[in-house]
Amino acid sequence: MTQCGRAHPPGRAGYPSPVTVVTSVNVNGVRAAAKKGFLEWLSATRADVICLQEVRCEPGQLPVELRELPGWHAVWAPAATKGRAGVALLSRKAPERTAIGFGSAEFDNSGRYVEIDLPGMTVASLYLPSGEVGTERQDEKERFMAEFLVHLTELRQRAAEDGREVVVCGDWNIAHREADLKNWKANQKNAGFLPEERAWLTRVLDEAGYVDVVRQLHPDQVGPYSWWSYRGRAFDNDSGWRIDYQIASPGLAERAVKAYVERAATHEERWSDHAPVTAVFDHRF
Amino acid sequence: MTQCGRAHPPGRAGYPSPVTVVTSVNVNGVRAAAKKGFLEWLSATRADVICLQEVRCEPGQLPVELRELPGWHAVWAPAATKGRAGVALLSRKAPERTAIGFGSAEFDNSGRYVEIDLPGMTVASLYLPSGEVGTERQDEKERFMAEFLVHLTELRQRAAEDGREVVVCGDWNIAHREADLKNWKANQKNAGFLPEERAWLTRVLDEAGYVDVVRQLHPDQVGPYSWWSYRGRAFDNDSGWRIDYQIASPGLAERAVKAYVERAATHEERWSDHAPVTAVFDHRF
DNA sequence: CCTCGGAGG
DNA sequence: CCTCTGAGG
Numbered sequence: 001m002t003q004c005g006r007a008h009p010p011g012r013a014g015y016p017s018p019v020t021v022v023t024s025v026n027v028n029g030v031r032a033a034a035k036k037g038f039l040e041w042l043s044a045t046r047a048d049v050i051c052l053q054e055v056r057c058e059p060g061q062l063p064v065e066l067r068e069l070p071g072w073h074a075v076w077a078p079a080a081t082k083g084r085a086g087v088a089l090l091s092r093k094a095p096e097r098t099a100i101g102f103g104s105a106e107f108d109n110s111g112r113y114v115e116i117d118l119p120g121m122t123v124a125s126l127y128l129p130s131g132e133v134g135t136e137r138q139d140e141k142e143r144f145m146a147e148f149l150v151h152l153t154e155l156r157q158r159a160a161e162d163g164r165e166v167v168v169c170g171d172w173n174i175a176h177r178e179a180d181l182k183n184w185k186a187n188q189k190n191a192g193f194l195p196e197e198r199a200w201l202t203r204v205l206d207e208a209g210y211v212d213v214v215r216q217l218h219p220d221q222v223g224p225y226s227w228w229s230y231r232g233r234a235f236d237n238d239s240g241w242r243i244d245y246q247i248a249s250p251g252l253a254e255r256a257v258k259a260y261v262e263r264a265a266t267h268e269e270r271w272s273d274h275a276p277v278t279a280v281f282d283h284r285f
Numbered sequence: 286m287t288q289c290g291r292a293h294p295p296g297r298a299g300y301p302s303p304v305t306v307v308t309s310v311n312v313n314g315v316r317a318a319a320k321k322g323f324l325e326w327l328s329a330t331r332a333d334v335i336c337l338q339e340v341r342c343e344p345g346q347l348p349v350e351l352r353e354l355p356g357w358h359a360v361w362a363p364a365a366t367k368g369r370a371g372v373a374l375l376s377r378k379a380p381e382r383t384a385i386g387f388g389s390a391e392f393d394n395s396g397r398y399v400e401i402d403l404p405g406m407t408v409a410s411l412y413l414p415s416g417e418v419g420t421e422r423q424d425e426k427e428r429f430m431a432e433f434l435v436h437l438t439e440l441r442q443r444a445a446e447d448g449r450e451v452v453v454c455g456d457w458n459i460a461h462r463e464a465d466l467k468n469w470k471a472n473q474k475n476a477g478f479l480p481e482e483r484a485w486l487t488r489v490l491d492e493a494g495y496v497d498v499v500r501q502l503h504p505d506q507v508g509p510y511s512w513w514s515y516r517g518r519a520f521d522n523d524s525g526w527r528i529d530y531q532i533a534s535p536g537l538a539e540r541a542v543k544a545y546v547e548r549a550a551t552h553e554e555r556w557s558d559h560a561p562v563t564a565v566f567d568h569r570f
Numbered sequence: 571c572c573t574c575g576g577a578g579g
Numbered sequence: 580c581c582t583c584t585g586a587g588g
Contacts, residue, residue, distance in 0.1 A: 028588080029573045054588085056574060083574040084587075130588060137587085229588090230571040273572070273588085313579080314582045339579085341583060368583040369578075415579060422578085514579090515580040558579085558581070 020281045022123060023047040023262075024169035024244055026227070026274035029056040030088075034066055036271035041262075042069070047278065048092050049118065051125035051169040055086035055111070077101075077125075079111030086111035087125040087170070093118055102151040107144055115155075120283075121252060122159055126170030131191040138191055141173070145200050152208040156249055165252035168210070171227075171244050171274065176201045176212070179222050180242040192243060204247060211253035213246040213279045214260070224261040227274045235270065244277045255281045305566045307408060308332040308547075309454035309529055311512070311559035314341040315373075319351055321556035327354070332563065333377050334403065336410035336454040340371035340396070362386075362410075364396030371396035372410040372455070378403055387436040392429055400440075405568075406537060407444055411455030416476040423476055426458070430485050437493040441534055450537035452566075453495070456512075456529050456559065461486045461497070464507050465527040477528060489532060496538035498531040498564045499545070509546040512559045520555065529562045540566045 023045060027033040030052065042050070050072075059067075059076045072090045077100040079085040089095075095116035101108025102115070115124040128148070131141035152168065159166045174197040175181040187193040204210055214224065225240025234240065246259065258280040265276050308330060312318040315337065327335075335357075344352075344361045357375045362385040364370040374380075380401035386393025387400070400409040413433070416426035437453065444451045459482040460466040472478040489495055499509065510525025519525065531544065543565040551560050 032573060054573090081575095132587090232571080234571095317582055339582090366584095417579090517580085519580095 017048070018282065018284045020049065020118075020121070020283065021045075021047045021278065022049045022051070022167060022169060022246060022281065023276045023278040024051040024053070024125065024171075024246060025276035026053040026127070026171040026244060026272060028054050028272045028274065030054075030066060030086075031057055031061070031063060033271040034063065037269045038271045039065055041265050041271070041276070045276075049116075049123050050090040051123065052088040052090070053086075053125060053127035053171045053274075055088050056083050057086060058082060075100075075114055075116060077111055077114035080109040084111065085127055087114050087127050089114050089116050089123065089125050091116060091118060091123070102148065102155075104144075104147050104151075107147065112144070113148075117164070121165040121167065122155070124155075124166075124168040124170070126168055126172065128171060128173045130173045133189065133191050133194070141191070142196075145197070149200065149203060149208060152204060152210065152247075156209055159249060165249045166210075167213070167246055167248040167252055167279075169244075169246045169277070172201070172247075173243050174198065174201050175241045175243055176215075180225075182225070182237075182239040182241070192241065209250065210247040211250055213248050213253050213256045214242075214277060216253055217256060217259045224263070225275075226261050226277050230273050235273075244274055246277060246279045248279075252281060255283055255285055257282045257285075302333070303567065303569045305334070305403075305406070305568065306330075306332045306563065307334045307336070307452060307454060307531060307566065308561045308563040309336040309338070309410065309456075309531060310561040311338040311412070311456040311529060311557060313339050313557045313559065315339075315351060315371075316342055316346070316348060318556045319348065322551075322554045323556045324350055326550050326556070326561070330561075334401075334408050335375040336408065337373040337375070338371075338410060338412035338456045338559075340373050341368050342371060343367060360385075360399055360401060362396055362399035365394040369396065370412055372399050372412050374399050374401050374408065374410050376401060376403060376408070387433065387440075389429075389432050389436075392432065397429070398433075402449070406450040406452065407440070409440075409451075409453040409455070411453055411457065413456065413458045415458045416482075418474065418476050418479070426476070427481075430482070434485065434488060434493060437489060437495065437532075441494055444534060450534045451495075452498070452531050452533040452537055452564075454529075454531045454562070457486070457532075458528050459483065459486050460526045460528055461500075465510075467510070467522075467524040467526070477526065494535065495532040496535055498533050498538050498541045499527075499562060501538055502541060502544045509548070510560075511546050511562050515558050520558075529559055531562060531564045533564075537566060540568055542567045 058078045073094050075089045075098050077087050097117040099115045102113050112127045129141040129144050131138040173192055175193050178184040223242050225242050226244035228235040228240040256279050262276040343363045358379050359375050360383050361373045382402040384400045387398050397412045414426040414429050416423040460478050463469040508527050510527050511529035513520040513525040541564050547561040551557055
């Protein structure tokens with residue numbers, strides 16, 4: 001682990017480094033992404049923790065460049081079905097604890113959730129099912145949402161008791177508000193912007209007590225979108241959706257000093273249909 | 286039809302042009318081939334008739350560049366199963382007759398045989414099943430061979446009665462003799478070089494009365510191979526097989542003045558794992 | 571318009 | 580190591 005210390009003043013107790021940079025990105029197939037520029041982005045990023053979704057690869061299928069990531073500790077949580085879903089967590093520091101799944105009989109092997117403890121904070125990578133209205137896949141999404149809300153509530157409580165902070169990053173596959181997608185009117189009956197999905201996200205914030213880190217720092221901005229369909233000219237027209245979030249405990253969220261979408265990361269050579277969502281937490285404040 | 290006459294003396298009765306150039310090539314997916322150089326090869330070829338195999342495309346799926354081939358008449362014979370097999374015939378002159386299949390209940394819809402009549406000669410495009418020892422697909426290959434030998438015999442007889450010549454071109458998926466593949470010893474138990482397959486090809490020549498045009502003109506040559514696996518470095522090592530043949534009636538075969546494999550056609554940018562097999566028939570002799 | 575699996579080659 | 584499906588996105 002060759003991560004070098006940066007020129008920051010000392011942080012608060014429990015945070016060995018005064019600043020933690022967290023990034024989340026749905027890579028849409030980590031092997032394909034690696035061939036198109038993901039590795040260059042990775043070698044340039046200043047993130048301390050990276051949450052990946054849609055890895056779509058069993059650990060045994062990873063090419064060397066991905067199996068051996070110098071400077072990183074990796075936890076891979078593939079789906080039982082080959083080539084589907086799959087999440088991972090990369091961290092510069094070794095995790096104190098690792099957990100795959102959130103205690104769900106149905107979803108723990110579906111490659112949709114992995115959680116690690118780092119000094120003072122828990123970081124999770126989430127890939128919520130994408131759903132499609134009128135299909136069994138929408139029912140699955142709803143079952144996931146119901147179970148996962150319980151987990152989020154318990155996670156917050158446990159963390160609070162332990163004096164830890166929490167951030168759940170990933171592809172939530174729901175745009176929360178009208179400002180979170182280009183064409184909200186046309187999408188009110190489409191999966192990803194259904195009233196019940198939006199209401200569920202509101203409950204994540206209001207009832208489970210989390211904060212949408214990007215929105216907190218940019219309350220009046222349109223977007224910033226994090227996903228643009230590969231179909232048509234969605235990216236060029238910025239016809240996107242904000243469906244990738246960092247959802248943090250209030251104590252962590254209030255330490256967020258920056259939060260943004262790295263749209264340019266996938267601009268020149270597009271290596272995913274999602275862009276990285278990054279937050280900088282400064283533990284000195 | 287903009288095919289211009291060439292500076293040849295007049296041919297024999299029944300052959301409006303004194304020379305007929307016939308090419309056969311397995312394109313391994315005509316859409317993929319078109320993106321990689323097949324169209325450039327096509328625009329440069331001097332062939333009068335082209336037999337294609339493994340077109341792997343329904344006529345409705347053809348991109349414009351393939352749907353509209355100026356100067357060519359095309360007959361497409363796709364397989365019932367999408368993306369599989371499929372043969373076609375392109376001719377500068379309009380066919381006098383077109384037939385898909387050879388009267389087989391099992392195989393007429395399998396995209397493996399199409400036949401046209403041109404002035405004085407019948408040209409067929411064949412894609413014989415490839416087979417694999419110990420599988421149902423080898424049984425299928427053998428059933429095809431049995432039925433097809435009957436057809437070849439009848440085809441010759443009918444043609445002789447009508448005073449026509451015949452050439453059946455295509456991917457026969459059998460190397461006939463030891464000189465027809467790089468590593469014959471190691472392949473004696475593999476589909477494509479089984480004793481019974483080789484014996485069947487001998488019957489095509491000796492019993493049904495056809496001539497292997499390339500071998501006739503190059504009796505002592507190793508190969509020339511017409512297919513090199515995409516696996517490993519088969520092409521670079523010239524580790525190939527001669528499995529694409531022009532099998533002609535004796536009266537036509539004796540008019541062959543040239544017969545060769547266009548290995549260079551797929552050398553620079555490889556657009557198929559097979560190379561075109563071309564024969565020039567001169568009707569003045 | 572992508573990525574992946576699997577069949578067929 | 581190719582080219583196709585078809586599912587999932």
